[in-house]
Amino acid sequence: MLGSIATFAVYGIDSRRVEVEVDIRSGGLHAFSIVGLPDRAVREARERVRAALSNSGFDFPRGRITANLAPADVRKAGPVFDLALAVAILTTSGQIPPDAAADSAVCGELSLGGALRPVRGMLAMALAARREGIRRLIVPLERGEEAALVEGVEVIAVSDLERMGALLRGEWEPEPLAQGRPSTDPDEPEPGLDLADVRGQHDAKRALEIAAAGGHNLLMIGPPGSGKTMLARRLPSILPPPSFDEAIEITQIAGVAGMPYHGLTTSRPFRAPHHTISPSGLVGGGPVPRPGEITLAHCGVLFMDELPEFARHALEALRQPLEEGRVWITRAQRSVVFPADFMLVAAANECPCARADGQCRCSETDRLRYVRRLSGPLLDRIDLVCQVPRAAPLELVGSAGSAGESSAAVRARVIAARERQALRLAFDGIACNGAMDGRLTRMHVSPDAPSRDLLLESHRALALTARGHDRVLRIARTIADLEESEVVRADHVAEALGFRVGATTGLAA
Numbered sequence: 001m002l003g004s005i006a007t008f009a010v011y012g013i014d015s016r017r018v019e020v021e022v023d024i025r026s027g028g029l030h031a032f033s034i035v036g037l038p039d040r041a042v043r044e045a046r047e048r049v050r051a052a053l054s055n056s057g058f059d060f061p062r063g064r065i066t067a068n069l070a071p072a073d074v075r076k077a078g079p080v081f082d083l084a085l086a087v088a089i090l091t092t093s094g095q096i097p098p099d100a101a102a103d104s105a106v107c108g109e110l111s112l113g114g115a116l117r118p119v120r121g122m123l124a125m126a127l128a129a130r131r132e133g134i135r136r137l138i139v140p141l142e143r144g145e146e147a148a149l150v151e152g153v154e155v156i157a158v159s160d161l162e163r164m165g166a167l168l169r170g171e172w173e174p175e176p177l178a179q180g181r182p183s184t185d186p187d188e189p190e191p192g193l194d195l196a197d198v199r200g201q202h203d204a205k206r207a208l209e210i211a212a213a214g215g216h217n218l219l220m221i222g223p224p225g226s227g228k229t230m231l232a233r234r235l236p237s238i239l240p241p242p243s244f245d246e247a248i249e250i251t252q253i254a255g256v257a258g259m260p261y262h263g264l265t266t267s268r269p270f271r272a273p274h275h276t277i278s279p280s281g282l283v284g285g286g287p288v289p290r291p292g293e294i295t296l297a298h299c300g301v302l303f304m305d306e307l308p309e310f311a312r313h314a315l316e317a318l319r320q321p322l323e324e325g326r327v328w329i330t331r332a333q334r335s336v337v338f339p340a341d342f343m344l345v346a347a348a349n350e351c352p353c354a355r356a357d358g359q360c361r362c363s364e365t366d367r368l369r370y371v372r373r374l375s376g377p378l379l380d381r382i383d384l385v386c387q388v389p390r391a392a393p394l395e396l397v398g399s400a401g402s403a404g405e406s407s408a409a410v411r412a413r414v415i416a417a418r419e420r421q422a423l424r425l426a427f428d429g430i431a432c433n434g435a436m437d438g439r440l441t442r443m444h445v446s447p448d449a450p451s452r453d454l455l456l457e458s459h460r461a462l463a464l465t466a467r468g469h470d471r472v473l474r475i476a477r478t479i480a481d482l483e484e485s486e487v488v489r490a491d492h493v494a495e496a497l498g499f500r501v502g503a504t505t506g507l508a509a
C-alpha cells in the first residue's frame with residue numbers, strides 16, 4: 001500500500017514543499033525506515049511517530065514501512081516531518097480515509113504522547129503553501145494565528161494527533177481561523193523609547209531625522225557617554241511603520257530564526273550586534289544556512305556600536321549587502337539568498353582611549369590613526385556623519401519646556417518626506433534617496449544656480465571627491481524633501497556639507 005502527504009521544510013528564510021510518501025508491506029520482518037537524506041533528527045522521528053501513534057489510540061502497522069521524503073535534494077533538518085509521517089502512515093494503513101488529506105498539507109512536530117508541537121518558520125511555510133496552491137494547512141495550535149496571517153490558505157489549528165484523526169475522519173469540523181491582517185493590529189507606534197528623552201543634541205537629532213527621512217546610513221562620532229547609543233535606539237521610533245507586506249517579511253524572518261511569535265510585528269527591527277560577532281553571525285551562514293544580523297535587521301536598523309572595533313573581515317562582508325540589499329550564502333553546492341535591506345547606524349569614539357572623564361591624552365596622530373580604521377570598506381556607503389559632543393550640564397539638567405520634540409512629531413515629517421521620494425523614485429524601483437546610485441543622484445537632484453556655485457566652491461576649498469559630491473547631493477535632496485521643496489537650494493546644500501565625512505573626521509571626502 002502506498003500513500004503520501006505534503007509538508008514543508010524551511011529553506012533559507014523561505015520554505016519548500018516536501019512530499020512524504022509511505023509504503024507498507026505486510027509480512028516479513030517489522031521495520032520502519034526513512035529515506036531521502038534524513039539527518040539524525042529525522043531518524044529520531046521514527047521513535048516519536050511510533051510512540052505518538054500508539055499513545056493516541058492508533059495502531060502502528062505491522063510489516064515493513066518505508067518512508068521517503070521527496071525531493072531528495074532538500075536537506076531535511078529538524079523534527080518538522082513527524083506529523084506528516086504519522087498522517088501518511090494513517091492514510092496508507094487505512095486508519096483514516098486515503099483521500100482525507102489530499103488537498104491539505106500538515107506541519108508539526110509530535111511529542112511521545114501525541115501532542116502537536118510548534119515548528120520554526122510557520123509563516124514561511126504558510127506563504128509556501130499558498131504559492132503551491134494548497135487548500136488547507138493543518139498546523140499546531142500555538143502556530144495557528146501565525147499561519148493564518150497568509151490569506152488564501154485555510155488554516156486549521158490542532159492540539160494533538162487524536163484531534164487530527166477526528167478531523168480527517170470528518171468527525172470534527174472546526175472553523176478555519178480568520179485570515180489576513182489581525183483586526184487588533186495597533187497603528188500606534190509602540191510606547192517606549194522616545195526622542196523627547198534625549199536632551200539637547202540638536203545637531204545629532206537633526207542628523208537622525210534626515211537619515212530616517214532619506215534612508216541614509218549614518219555614522220555618529222563622539223566621546224563615551226555623549227548619548228550615541230541612546231540616539232540610535234530611538235531611530236525606529238521615527239521611521240514610518242512597516243507596511244503589511246514588510247511586517248509579514250519581518251515576522252517571517254524572525255520565525256525562521258526561531259524567535260517566538262508575538263503577533264504580526266508593528267515596528268521595525270533594531271539589531272545591535274556586539275563588535276566581537278563573527279562574519280557569519282553578521283551576514284548569515286552555517287551548514288544549514290541561517291540568517292545573520294543583517295537579515296534580522298531587514299526593513300529596520302542595524303546598529304554597529306564601536307564600529308572601529310569590528311573585525312575587518314566582518315566589515316568587508318557587509319559591503320555587498322549594503323550595495324544590494326540582500327546577501328548570498330553559498331555552502332557546498334547550494335546557495336541561498338537572504339534579504340538584507342537595512343539602515344546602517346554606526347557609532348565611534350573619536351580616539352582609542354575612550355575616556356569619559358575628558359582627560360584624554362591621545363595625540364592628534366593617535367586620533368587620526370583610529371579614525372582611519374573607519375575608512376575603507378564601509379565609509380563609502382555612509383552618507384551622513386555627525387558629531388555628538390558631550391551635552392553641556394545645563395542642557396542635561398534642562399528647564400521646564402526644554403524637552404525636545406516627540407518621536408511622533410518627527411515621524412510625521414519623515415513620513416511626508418518619504419512620500420515625496422516614493423513618487424519621484426517610483427520608476428526607478430527604489431523607495432528613498434539613500435538608495436540612489438550616482439546616476440540616479442545626478443538625474444533627480446538638480447541644484448539651483450546659487451547651490452551650484454556653493455558646490456563648486458566646496459570642491460576647491462574642501463577637496464570633495466566625486467563620491468563625496470554625490471553623498472552631499474543625496475543629503476541635500478532629503479533636506480529639501482523634509483522642507484517639501486522640489487528645488488534643492490543653497491541652504492540645503494550648505495547643511496548637507498556639514499554632515500560630510502571630512503567635516504568631522506578630517507579624512508578626505
Ligand SMILES: Nc1ncnc2c1ncn2[C@@H]1O[C@H](COP(=O)(O)OP(=O)(O)O)[C@@H](O)[C@H]1O
Nearest residue numbers: 197198199201223224225226227228229230391
Ligand atoms: N542628551 C542626553 N539626554 C539625556 N540623557 C543622556 C544624554 N546623553 C547621555 N545621556 C545619559 O547617559 C547615558 C549614556 O549615554 P549613551 O547613549 O550610552 O552614550 P554613548 O553611547 O555615546 O557612550 C544614557 O543612558 C543616558 O542616560
Ligand SMILES: [Mg+2]
Nearest residue numbers: 228229305347
Ligand atoms: Mg554607546
